Amino acid sequence: MIPYRGILLFVAGLGTSLAAGWIGLPAVLYERSPQPVQFSHKTHSGTAGMKCEDCHAVRDDGTFSGIPALAKCAECHAEPMGTTAAEKQFVEKYVKANREVPWHVYSRQPDNAHFSHANHVKLGKLACETCHGDHGKTETLRPFERNRISGYSRDIWGPSLARFTSAGRTGMKMDDCMSCHRDKGVQDSCLDCHK
Amino acid sequence: MSVSRRDVFKFGAGSAAGLALTPLPWKLLDDTSIWTQNWSWVPKVPRGEIKTKYSACTLCPAGCGLKARCVGEQPVSLAGVAAHPVSAGRLCPLGVTAHHVAFHPKRIRRAFRRVRQGEKYACVPSRTEDATAAVAQAIQKGSRVVVLDGRPDRTASLIYRRAAASMPNAAYVPVRSEEGATLRALAELTGAAPGTLAFDWSGARTVVSFGTPLLDGWGGPGQQLEGKRLIQVEPVLSRTAGRADKWLAAKPGTEAFVALGIAQIRTGEGMALADVEAITGIRKEDLEALAREFSDQGPSIAIADGGYGPQEVRAVAALNLISGCIVRRAGIPMPAGFEELPAPAELASLPDGSVQVLIAVEPYGLPAALVKRKLAKDALVVALASCLGGLTRRADYVVPVPAALEAVCDTGAPEGASAAAFGIAGALMPAPEGVADAAAFLASVVPGLPAEEAVLQARAEAIHKSGRGQLFRFASGEASAVKDVSAEDFWTALNEGACWTDTAPAAFKVAANPGPAVTLEPPKADAAYPVTALGSGWRAASGEAPVSPLLTKIYQESELRQASDVAALNPATAKALGLEEGREVRVESRAGSATLRVALDPGIMPGVVRLSCGPSFEYAAGAADPADASLLCKLGDARTVPVRLSRA
Numbered sequence: 001m002i003p004y005r006g007i008l009l010f011v012a013g014l015g016t017s018l019a020a021g022w023i024g025l026p027a028v029l030y031e032r033s034p035q036p037v038q039f040s041h042k043t044h045s046g047t048a049g050m051k052c053e054d055c056h057a058v059r060d061d062g063t064f065s066g067i068p069a070l071a072k073c074a075e076c077h078a079e080p081m082g083t084t085a086a087e088k089q090f091v092e093k094y095v096k097a098n099r100e101v102p103w104h105v106y107s108r109q110p111d112n113a114h115f116s117h118a119n120h121v122k123l124g125k126l127a128c129e130t131c132h133g134d135h136g137k138t139e140t141l142r143p144f145e146r147n148r149i150s151g152y153s154r155d156i157w158g159p160s161l162a163r164f165t166s167a168g169r170t171g172m173k174m175d176d177c178m179s180c181h182r183d184k185g186v187q188d189s190c191l192d193c194h195k
Numbered sequence: 196m197s198v199s200r201r202d203v204f205k206f207g208a209g210s211a212a213g214l215a216l217t218p219l220p221w222k223l224l225d226d227t228s229i230w231t232q233n234w235s236w237v238p239k240v241p242r243g244e245i246k247t248k249y250s251a252c253t254l255c256p257a258g259c260g261l262k263a264r265c266v267g268e269q270p271v272s273l274a275g276v277a278a279h280p281v282s283a284g285r286l287c288p289l290g291v292t293a294h295h296v297a298f299h300p301k302r303i304r305r306a307f308r309r310v311r312q313g314e315k316y317a318c319v320p321s322r323t324e325d326a327t328a329a330v331a332q333a334i335q336k337g338s339r340v341v342v343l344d345g346r347p348d349r350t351a352s353l354i355y356r357r358a359a360a361s362m363p364n365a366a367y368v369p370v371r372s373e374e375g376a377t378l379r380a381l382a383e384l385t386g387a388a389p390g391t392l393a394f395d396w397s398g399a400r401t402v403v404s405f406g407t408p409l410l411d412g413w414g415g416p417g418q419q420l421e422g423k424r425l426i427q428v429e430p431v432l433s434r435t436a437g438r439a440d441k442w443l444a445a446k447p448g449t450e451a452f453v454a455l456g457i458a459q460i461r462t463g464e465g466m467a468l469a470d471v472e473a474i475t476g477i478r479k480e481d482l483e484a485l486a487r488e489f490s491d492q493g494p495s496i497a498i499a500d501g502g503y504g505p506q507e508v509r510a511v512a513a514l515n516l517i518s519g520c521i522v523r524r525a526g527i528p529m530p531a532g533f534e535e536l537p538a539p540a541e542l543a544s545l546p547d548g549s550v551q552v553l554i555a556v557e558p559y560g561l562p563a564a565l566v567k568r569k570l571a572k573d574a575l576v577v578a579l580a581s582c583l584g585g586l587t588r589r590a591d592y593v594v595p596v597p598a599a600l601e602a603v604c605d606t607g608a609p610e611g612a613s614a615a616a617f618g619i620a621g622a623l624m625p626a627p628e629g630v631a632d633a634a635a636f637l638a639s640v641v642p643g644l645p646a647e648e649a650v651l652q653a654r655a656e657a658i659h660k661s662g663r664g665q666l667f668r669f670a671s672g673e674a675s676a677v678k679d680v681s682a683e684d685f686w687t688a689l690n691e692g693a694c695w696t697d698t699a700p701a702a703f704k705v706a707a708n709p710g711p712a713v714t715l716e717p718p719k720a721d722a723a724y725p726v727t728a729l730g731s732g733w734r735a736a737s738g739e740a741p742v743s744p745l746l747t748k749i750y751q752e753s754e755l756r757q758a759s760d761v762a763a764l765n766p767a768t769a770k771a772l773g774l775e776e777g778r779e780v781r782v783e784s785r786a787g788s789a790t791l792r793v794a795l796d797p798g799i800m801p802g803v804v805r806l807s808c809g810p811s812f813e814y815a816a817g818a819a820d821p822a823d824a825s826l827l828c829k830l831g832d833a834r835t836v837p838v839r840l841s842r843a
Contacts, residue, residue, distance in 0.1 A: 006205050013209025014216075021217020029226075063245055110232070111240045114272065150229035157225075161218045191291070 026161060030145040030154050036101050037094070038086040041136045048076075052128050052136055064117035067103050070094060104144035106155040107132065107172055112194050124184075131172065238298075241266045249276065249669050249692025251606040251620035252290035253599050254742075256348065256374070257415040258606025258616070259286050260669065260694065263294070263623050270294040270600065270623045276669045280696045281608055281616050282415055295743035296599045297624060301583040302741075303595040304627045318593075323631070326577050326592035327639045330552060333575050334640065338551035340365035342637070343542070343566075345557035345585070347371070350605045350654050351634050351647050353533045355556060358637040358644055366540040370561055373502045374413060374610040380505070380512035381521065385703075393524040393700060394496050394515075394611045399423055401492045403457075403485065405450045405511050406501025410435040413500060415609035424492060426485060428453050428477075429501065430729060431805060432798025443485065445475040447727045447803055448718040448835040451507035453477065453485070454497065454514055455715065460486035461517055474717045494520040500610070502730065502834045510713045522700035527607065527615050528661045530653030545569045554640075555579065556633040557596070558586030579633045582741035596633050597626035598741075605651055608696075617658055618694040619651060652686060659685045664697040724784060724837035726768070727803050762791040762840070763805040769795055772840050779843035782806070784836050790843045804840060 002008065044050045055068040074095050080088050094101050109115055120126045128136060145154035157163065158171030169176045174193075181188050214220060243266040250261045252273075260279030263270040273291055277284035296302075308321040334340060342359045344352050347369030359367035371379075378392050385392070396419040406429040407413055409420060427439035428450050436442040445453055452466060452474045459465030460483065472479045489495045495518040499511035515521055542565060550569045553576045555561070566586065570576070578590035581598040596602075600623040608616035638644040645653075658664075662678045668688050677685065677695065689695070718727070762780050774780055776795045781788060782804065791806075799805055 005202070009202050009205040010209035010212075013206040013211075014213040015209075016206075017210040017213025017219075018217055021214060021219035025217070025219050025222065029222075061247055110229075111242070147226055149223070149226035151233055152229065157222070161222065163218075 022161060029148060031148050032143045032145050033104065034143050035104055035141040037090045037103075038140050040086075040139050042139045043082075045136055056128075058118045058122060062116070062118040067105065070098070070100050073101075104146070104153070106144065106153045108153060109156070109172070110152075113174070114193055124186075240271045241269050243267055245271070247670075248621070248623060250600065250623055251618050251692070251694075252286065252293050253604045253606060253620045254289050254293055254296070255412075256346075256607065257282070257609035258618060258620070259290050259415060260284075260618070260692070261286070261290065261293070261620075262669070263600075265623060268624050276692075278667065278669050278672050279694060280665075280667050280674075281612060281694065285415065287412070289742050292743035292745060293599045294623065295745060296582070296741050297601055299582050299598070299741045300744065302598065303580060303582060303587070303593060304630065306592065306594045308592055309590065321592060323594050323629075323636065323639075326594050327636065329575055329592065330554065330577060330640050333552045334362055334365075337364055338575075339549055339571075340552040340554065341540075341545070341550045341569075342367050343553060343555040343558065343561075344369045345555065345559055345561065347539075348607065350530070350651050351632070353530070353536065354634045354644055354647060354650055355637060356536045356539065357533065358641045360537050361641045361643070366545070367537075368540050368542050368545070370542070370558075372560065373500050376500050376503070376508045377407075377498045377512045377515070378611065380508045381515055384509065384512060384516065387523070387703075390526055391523055392703065393522050393613050394419075394498070395494065395520045395522045395700075395702075396423075396496075396611070396613055399494050399496045399520045401426070401488060401495040403428065403489055403495060403497045403514070404435065404439070404501075405429065405454065405497070405499040405507075406503065407498045408433060408435050408501070409498070410438050414611050419611070424488070426488065430800045430803055431731075431796075433731075437798070443477050443481060444800055445477055446718075446800065447729045449475040450501075451499065451503060451510040451713075451715055452717065453482065454499075454511040455713075456482045457486040457489050457497075457514060458510075458517075461490055461514075489514070489518065493518050496520045498611075504834070506713045506715055510715060513713070521703045522613055523703040524613065524615055524700045525663070525697055527617050527654070527697075528657035530650055530657050532653070533650070542566070542569065548572070550574055553577070554637070555586045555590070557581070558590075559584055561586055563589075579636055584741060594636055595627070595630045596636075597622075597630055600624060601626040601630075602632050603648060603651065605654070613700050614664075615697040616694060617654070617689075618692070619655075619689040621690055621692060655686050655689055656682060658695055664695055666693055666695050668693045718835065718837075721837040724839045725802070726838050726840055728782065728784065728836045728838040729803055729805050730834055731763075731805050731807060759807045760791050761794045761807065763794045763796045763799055764840075765799045765801045765803065766795045766797055767801045768799075768804070768840075769793060773842060774840070781841045781843040782838050783841070784838045786836075804838065 045052075055065070055072060057065050059065060073090075077087065077091055077095055080091050090101075093099070121128070146152070147154060147157070156172045158169070158173075158176075159165075160170060163169065163171055169179055177193070178188075246265050248263045248265055248270075250263060251258045252261050259282035260276030262274045262276050264272045271294075273286065273294055275282060275284040275286035275290075306321045306323045306326060307318045308325070309316045310319055330340075340359070340362050342355045342365065344355050344367065346352070352369065356367040359365040378394070379389060381387070381392050382389050401424045402409070402420060403426045409425065409427075411434040425435075425439040426441045426443065427433070427436040428443045428445050429436055430444055430447040430450075432442065432444075443453065452471050455466035456468050456471035457465070459467060468479045468482050471477070471482055489497070495514075497511050497514035497518065499508045503511075542562070547568050548571050551571045551574050553566075553570060553574060555576065556579045558578050558580060563586075567589075576586065576590040577592045577594060578585075578587045579594050579596045580587050581596050587593045600620070602622050604620045606616075606618045606620050608614065632647055634644065634647040638646070659677060659680070659682045664677050665674050666677055666680055666685060666688055667674050669692055680688070762782055764774065769775065772780075774793045776793055778793045779790055780793050781790050796805070
């Protein structure tokens with residue numbers, strides 16, 4: 001007879017669930033896939049001296065350009081400018097073939113949510129990093145982690161399953177937006193985002 | 196080592212406790228709910244490059260400016276236009292979701308016929324050509340034809356008038372809503388031409404509204420009232436009454452006597468306040484304060500666009516002659532060739548049983564019992580409509596027409612606006628294949644009618660030729676004098692969503708004499724029918740016309756109009772009759788009866804029951820005779836009907 005058998009079984013069950021919930025779930029739930037092109041923000045902002053808004057700009061009519069179309073890249077990369085294999089592959093596979101790059105968008109929101117970059121960047125004076133992190137300084141693009149059930153990026157829930165880190169909220173769900181609005185004293189209504 | 200059931204339960208208990216300490220349960224719940232939103236059969240908004248287009252909402256005559264975000268040919272969201280000189284950025288919940296109407300569950304995409312099958316009617320597919328042939332045949336036989344216009348005063352209405360004038364035995368009848376009743380009465384009192392008077396909203400300081408839903412759908416979305424004091428006189432705590440500066444609860448059917456009380460104090464010709472108090476239930480002191488406010492806090496506007504009878508409206512309209520808040524407004528210039536058209540007929544003045552062919556264009560919000568009285572036995576009824584509802588339930592042929600934002604249409608200024616306005620609401624999405632506008636249907640019956648777009652262009656030319664007013668272009672935010680714009684640019688700008696407004700109206704000199712006295716009879720108490728039934732929900736855009744079933748998930752249809760199976764009562768009235776919320780109640784009048792559900796509303800005066808004026812939107816395809824779907828019309832023909840209530 002194993003002493004404290006009952007307690008041990010309870011603890012075993014507890015441990016199994018905790019492991020399943022905290023370690024197993026993210027491993028199973030998210031499907032990782034690399035971005036189609038290994039783009040280096042650091043090279044473009046450093047060596048090439050570009051700024052965020054050179055590719056990601058609020059247009060005159062207030063719409064946001066988002067991830068730039070192929071035409072923007074082709075302005076410089078009609079032929080490879082460097083020696084990296086990633087750039088060579090990009091030019092061969094996309095620029096010369098005139099094929100749009102099927103980027104995975106980390107921050108894609110549901111169709112019923114309308115987000116205005118113009119309001120947040122120009123009026124709210126929010127820095128890009130506030131929502132997108134230090135993305136602009138990366139050498140490579142991290143893999144896209146797609147939730148197998150909802151279909152959205154892991155970035156929407158947030159990298160931490162608990163939705164909180166020591167840095168505070170890190171997700172892009174409605175709750176995260178509302179929390180920031182509350183902190184900044186922004187009055188809002190349903191219609192502001194769900195048009 | 197054997198594993199017992201107890202072991203399994205202990206392990207399970209530990210697992211359950213552990214699960215609760217992980218995000219797994221609610222993460223899976225969250226993800227599963229999102230998964231259900233992405234099923235392949237759930238309609239999705241198209242993704243793609245977003246283009247901005249300007250147009251105007253055509254759900255009601257206010258014609259508020261629209262800024263549409265479109266993906267391809269699909270508008271995905273609508274917003275107001277801040278620089279619009281008439282709507283000033285406002286857009287009501289119906290307008291915000293105007294692009295949903297084309298996808299309404301009751302949308303008509305194919306023509307159909309109603310054929311009698313025994314006791315019931317069935318809807319069978321038909322063709323527009325069949326309806327055209329039936330009408331043409333009837334016209335050849337010399338039948339009396341009426342073209343009933345559910346949305347009058349548009350440029351298309353001129354085409355309908357020309358069609359009626361071209362037929363040998365036809366009349367054009369506009370469906371007049373209660374909006375504009377006060378100004379029409381004023382025109383009669385002063386001998387001014389109809390449509391040439393307007394309220395001077397910019398000059399007014401006080402507005403006394405008799406049952407008019409000024410903050411609840413009347414005219415444009417409330418912009419006329421900014422900075423003004425609003426006093427609402429009506430028996431229920433409506434949305435307008437709740438937001439007014441003061442609410443005077445007059446007994447139903449007695450509101451116009453308050454106007455006589457004000458006239459008595461101002462001019463000595465009216466009704467003694469003691470009598471007004473006895474009739475209306477409003478205290479003499481409140482009446483005196485109202486009269487003082489009307490004169491001392493003027494200029495004031497008195498308005499009674501609440502479905503009142505002609506004498507009641509006249510009593511209120513006459514107050515405006517002493518308050519000095521009327522202006523003379525020039526109308527929108529007529530397009531060439533349409534200046535001389537026969538005057539429209541009024542539905543009430545047609546002989547009963549005389550209409551043998553009724554062509555009803557967008558037939559919502561009609562006085563159903565009145566229409567039925569005017570129809571001959573075996574009359575041919577053709578309804579041209581975008582959605583089921585209204586007269587489509589009675590029509591022999593139903594022919595689809597484009598829904599809101601699917602066809603080019605013109606817009607004017609909201610009712611009562613001081614200056615005329617004109618805009619073109621461009622189509623933002625294509626109409627379904629085979630669906631043509633009402634003008635095209637009439638052109639197939641009456642050869643030689645011009646197309647709507649040609650008449651719109653002619654009207655724009657007439658406006659440009661007048662040299663009056665300003666052109667506002669919203670895309671660029673510019674305003675130009677019309678005389679500084681070429682005719683071609685004027686037409687192009689209008690098609691891109693620009694708006695024309697007329698020059699400031701001229702002051703209207705009123706006669707010192709307030710006009711002929713009115714004859715008002717106070718409602719007589721009916722001991723057998725002691726409760727007064729009051730109608731609600733007449734407003735066209737939120738009455739019977741189709742509205743988005745989603746309304747951005749904030750406003751529901753039930754909040755805009757009372758359901759047709761509901762009788763709303765004051766809790767004290769309900770208690771006295773032994774009725775509770777949700778119970779069935781029998782509502783009886785001398786004309787008929789109905790069994791409804793009780794809803795309690797303390798904003799309704801005791802002794803009053805509020806009923807829906809518009810019928811249920813549910814299409815009763817199998818009903819024996821859906822003609823009298825309007826409940827209030829079943830019970831009587833007036834705005835207030837004596838009824839009695841009992842437990843069903």
